[in-house]
Amino acid sequence: MLDFSRGHLRSVIPVAALAVSLGAAGCSVDDGAGKSAVPSGEKITIGFVNGNRVQFHTCLQRALQARAAKKGVEVLTANSAMDPGRELSNIDDMIVKKVDVIVVQTVNIDSLQGGVARANRAGIPIFLTGVASGVDRSKILGAVVADVEQVGRSLGAWLVEDTGGRPAEVAIIGGAPGAAADLMTGAFKKSAGTRADVVFEQPAFWQRAKAQDVAENLLQARPRVRYVLVQNEDMAFGAEAAFRAARRTDIKILTNGGTAEGVQAVKSGRFAVTVSNTPKDIGEMAVENVVALLRKEPSAKKFENVPETVVTKDNADKAPPYCV
Known part of the structure; x- marks a missing residue:
C-alpha cells in the first residue's frame, strides 16, 4: 500500500x-x-x-x-x-x-x-x-x-431481496466505532428490518488481518450465520479467507468500496455484492x-x-x- x-x-x-x-x-x-x-x-x-x-x-x-x-x-x-x-x-x-x-x-x-x-x-x-x-x-x-447511511440502506435492501423476506442470521464486521461505521450499521439494520437477525457484531478497525480473526471468532460463536456485512473490501478479503479456510462457501459477503479487486471478487463470487462510491x-x-x-x-x-x-x-x- x-x-x-x-x-x-x-x-x-x-x-x-x-x-x-x-x-x-x-x-x-x-x-x-x-x-x-x-x-x-x-x-x-x-x-x-x-x-x-x-x-x-x-x-x-x-x-x-x-x-x-x-x-x-x-x-x-x-x-x-x-x-x-x-x-x-x-x-x-x-x-x-x-x-x-x-x-x-x-x-x-x-x-x-x-x-x-x-x-x-x-x-x-x-x-x-x-x-x-x-x-x-x-x-x-x-x-x-x-453517504454511508445510503450504503447501509442499499445493502440492507439487497439482503431483503436476496432472502425473499425470510428470516436470516446476519453478522456485522465493522470498521472503527465512532464515525462512518456506526452510521452504516444503523442504516443497514433499519433497512434490513426485523427479519434479519443480527446475531454477531464486532469491529475490525478497517484491518484485513483483524477482520480475519473476527471472522474466525464468528464461525465459532455463530456457525449458522449466512450473511455477513463487512464494512470495507479490505476487511472483506480477510473475512473471506477465514470462511474459505473453514470451507464455508455458503456465507454471502456484503461489502463496500468498489476497488478493482473488490469488483473482481464480485465477478468471481467471492463477494455477493459491493457498493461503489469511490x-x-x-x-x-x-x-x-x-x-x-x-x-x-x-x-x-x-x-x-x-x-x-x-x-x-x-x-x-x-x-x-x-x-x-
Whole structure:
C-alpha cells in the first residue's frame, strides 16, 4: 500500500504561540466560509488532514492532489492515523501554516467538533470529505459526502431481496466505532428490518488481518450465520479467507468500496455484492467544490453526495474506477 506520510505536518508548536495564532486570527466565522472571496488570480492553498493510510485514504489523497495540481492549487498534507487527538493537532498545524482552507477526512465526528471550532475562531474555512452527519453545517464551508447511511440502506435492501423476506442470521464486521461505521450499521439494520437477525457484531478497525480473526471468532460463536456485512473490501478479503479456510462457501459477503479487486471478487463470487462510491470521485469533487466556494463562483455547491453504484455480477463490468 502506498504511504503518503512524507507530507505529514507535525510541527512542534509552543502552546503560547499557538494560542496567540488562534486568538489573533479574528472573530468567529458563522457560515464557515471565511471573510471574503479568494480572487481568481490568487493561489489557493489547501491543508488536507487525512484520517488513515488504508487504500481508501491513499486513493482519496491521490485524487485530491491530482485534481489540485490541474487547477494550480497547492496542497499540504497531514495524516491522523485514526487518532482523534492527532487530528486536532493536525488542524492546529494547518491553522498555524495559514492555509486558505482545511479539508478533513475525519477520524471521529464527535472529536471533529473541536477542530471545526478552532478553524472558525482562526477565520479559516473547513471542508469535510466522506461524512458530515453530526456537524453544524453552518460552521463549515461545505462537504462532499459518501453517504454511508445510503450504503447501509442499499445493502440492507439487497439482503431483503436476496432472502425473499425470510428470516436470516446476519453478522456485522465493522470498521472503527465512532464515525462512518456506526452510521452504516444503523442504516443497514433499519433497512434490513426485523427479519434479519443480527446475531454477531464486532469491529475490525478497517484491518484485513483483524477482520480475519473476527471472522474466525464468528464461525465459532455463530456457525449458522449466512450473511455477513463487512464494512470495507479490505476487511472483506480477510473475512473471506477465514470462511474459505473453514470451507464455508455458503456465507454471502456484503461489502463496500468498489476497488478493482473488490469488483473482481464480485465477478468471481467471492463477494455477493459491493457498493461503489469511490475516493477518486470524492477527492476530485472536493477540490472542485472548495475552489468554487472560495472564489464564490455561481456554480459552487456547498454540499454534494458522491454517486453510488450497487455492484453485483450483473453490472460489475460497468463499475466506476476506484483510484487515480
